[in-house]
Amino acid sequence: MSCVGTSMRVFLAAVALVLPAWAQRTPARPDPELPSNISRGPLIGTIDYYGLRKVPLVTVEKGLNVHVGEPLPLAKGDVEQRLDEIPGVVESHLEAVCCEGSKVTLYVGIEERGATHFELHDIPDGDEMLPDEIELTYKRFIEASDNASRQGRMREDLTKGYARSEDPDVRAIEDMFPSLVKEYLPMIRAVLRNSEDEGERATAAYVIGYAPDPSSVVNDLQYALRDADQGVRVNAARSLLAFAIAGVKVEATWFIEMLNSLSWTDRTRALGVLQILTDSRDPAVLDQLRMRALPSLEEMSRWKTLEHALPAYLLLGRVAGIPEQQLRDAWARGDRETIIAQAAKKLSSR
Numbered sequence: 187m188s189c190v191g192t193s194m195r196v197f198l199a200a201v202a203l204v205l206p207a208w209a210q211r212t213p214a215r216p217d218p219e220l221p222s223n224i225s226r227g228p229l230i231g232t233i234d235y236y237g238l239r240k241v242p243l244v245t246v247e248k249g250l251n252v253h254v255g256e257p258l259p260l261a262k263g264d265v266e267q268r269l270d271e272i273p274g275v276v277e278s279h280l281e282a283v284c285c286e287g288s289k290v291t292l293y294v295g296i297e298e299r300g301a302t303h304f305e306l307h308d309i310p311d312g313d314e315m316l317p318d319e320i321e322l323t324y325k326r327f328i329e330a331s332d333n334a335s336r337q338g339r340m341r342e343d344l345t346k347g348y349a350r351s352e353d354p355d356v357r358a359i360e361d362m363f364p365s366l367v368k369e370y371l372p373m374i375r376a377v378l379r380n381s382e383d384e385g386e387r388a389t390a391a392y393v394i395g396y397a398p399d400p401s402s403v404v405n406d407l408q409y410a411l412r413d414a415d416q417g418v419r420v421n422a423a424r425s426l427l428a429f430a431i432a433g434v435k436v437e438a439t440w441f442i443e444m445l446n447s448l449s450w451t452d453r454t455r456a457l458g459v460l461q462i463l464t465d466s467r468d469p470a471v472l473d474q475l476r477m478r479a480l481p482s483l484e485e486m487s488r489w490k491t492l493e494h495a496l497p498a499y500l501l502l503g504r505v506a507g508i509p510e511q512q513l514r515d516a517w518a519r520g521d522r523e524t525i526i527a528q529a530a531k532k533l534s535s536r
Contacts, residue, residue, distance in 0.1 A: 228258050230282075231289030232490045237296035237448070239481065241274045250294060258282050258290055274299050281450040283494070291491050293450040302478070304447040309414045312380030316389060317370050324389050327359045347432035348396045348425070363396035371397065375406055384415035391418050395425025400434045411440045416449055423455035430462040438463045438471045445479040445486075453486065457497035464504050472505050476533060480505065487526050499525065506532045 233254055238246065249268045252259055259265050262280050269278035279295040297303065316324075334340070334353035341352045348364075351357045367374060371394075378390040391410045397403040407429075410422035423441070430436045436459070444456035464471055475483070483505065486498035499522055503513040506529035516525045 228282075228284075229289045230254050230256055230258055230292050231286050232291040233294065234291065234489045234491070234494075235294045235296065236450070236453070236482070236485050236489075237298060237301065238485070239301065240298055241272060241296060245272055246275075246294065246296060252292065258292065269294070269296065276301075277448060279448040279450075283450065283491075286491065291494070295448045295450060297448050302446040304443050304452070305412065306414050307409075307412050309382060309384075310380045310387075311382050312376070314373070314377045314381040314386070315383070316377050316386055317373060320366055320370060320374070320389070320393060323359060323362055323366060324393060327356065330356045330359055344428040344431045346428075347400050347434060348428050360396070363393050364398050367393055367397045371403075375403075378406055378410055378418075384413075384418060387413060387415065388417040388421050391421035391425065395421075395428060400429045400432070404429065404434065404436060408437060408440055411444065416451060419444075419449075419452060420455060423452075423459060427455075427459045427462070430459055436463065438474060442471075442474055442478050445475075445482040453482070454494065454497070457486070457501065460501055461497055464501060467504055475501060475505050476536070480533065484526060484530065487522060495522070502526065502529050505529070508532075 230252065231254065233250075233252070235243065235246065246269065249272050250265060251268070252265065259280075266278045266280055269275060276297045276299050278297070281293045281295070282290045283293060284290050330353070331351070334351060334356050337353070339351070339353040339356075342349045343352075344350075348360070350360055374390045374394050377386050378394060381387050381390075387410070391407065391413075394403050394406060404426070407422045407426050410418055411426075413419050413422070423444075426436050426441075438460060441456040441459050441463070444452045445460075447453055447456075460471075460475070464475075480502075483498045483502040487495055487502050489495040489498070496517065499517065500513060503510075503525055508525060508528060513525060516522060
């Protein structure tokens with residue numbers, strides 16, 4: 187349910203996308219039986235890419251030297267180093283997403299020289315720490331969440347502006363967070379912005395989402411969207427998603443910038459929130475998407491895993507002014523390329 191800034195040898199991510207009711211599927215989740223110290227990685231079912239504009243795909247595939255049907259490479263850093271040495275590549279990032287059956291999808295992110303860059307904050311150097319009461323409550327929450335996950339009780343309600351799990355043990359702990367945030371809000375804010383400990387910042391980004399007055403902490407969470415640690419960004423985006431669902435005013439700007447991130451997780455978290463923020467088809471938000479993230483939307487709309495491609499497809503269609511029913515019908519027919527081509531034609535004339 188939450189994420190802290192730790193480096194994992196097996197780099198698996200869970201899918202947590204917000205899909206419209208007509209296209210919902212049960213989100214993929216990490217296999218609880220998959221050990222983190224396996225000597226042979228899980229098999230790759232699909233490989234997909236993002237960030238490629240100028241560097242030829244065939245060159246990246248050669249540098250990757252990993253193929254569908256093979257085990258996931260455990261030496262993630264070695265593969266990224268090979269990709270980083272390709273002319274025109276500034277940085278690469280691999281992320282494996284679990285699971286389609288027993289196989290994973292491997293996403294290969296490339297940042298090319300001169301490409302739009304998602305700028306992150308420097309790592310802070312403060313020694314701020316959360317109160318013991320919050321630390322202990324959050325630890326209990328993680329333990330209860332892990333147990334609920336093993337039992338398959340994963341659903342949660344975000345309509346109140348914060349998460350409330352279907353699992354009664356998790357929910358009981360979640361219901362403690364609002365009063366804790368009210369009591370310790372200045373300390374939580376200080377940790378979120380200043381602590382050098384990414385685990386502390388990730389915890390702060392999660393619990394601050396339970397503030398009794400969500401509008402008072404929106405700016406704190408939007409600041410955290412550019413934290414140097416991905417776990418902090420994940421928790422900040424998750425809190426802001428709940429705010430957006432509950433109708434709290436959330437700015438789209440940094441979520442739009444996240445669509446250019448080297449991180450697949452950043453991109454998909456941003457897509458989930460932006461689906462909510464574009465439900466009304468606010469012209470200002472759609473215009474900002476067109477100006478800052480159009481190439482990213484087009485490439486993500488073509489991802490092979492449909493539930494990953496759908497949110498970008500919807501946003502692209504909205505930016506192009508294509509009616510929602512038309513988007514829905516084309517998707518149901520398996521005809522997304524017609525919509526992508528239609529969007530490209532409409533947007534090229536603007």
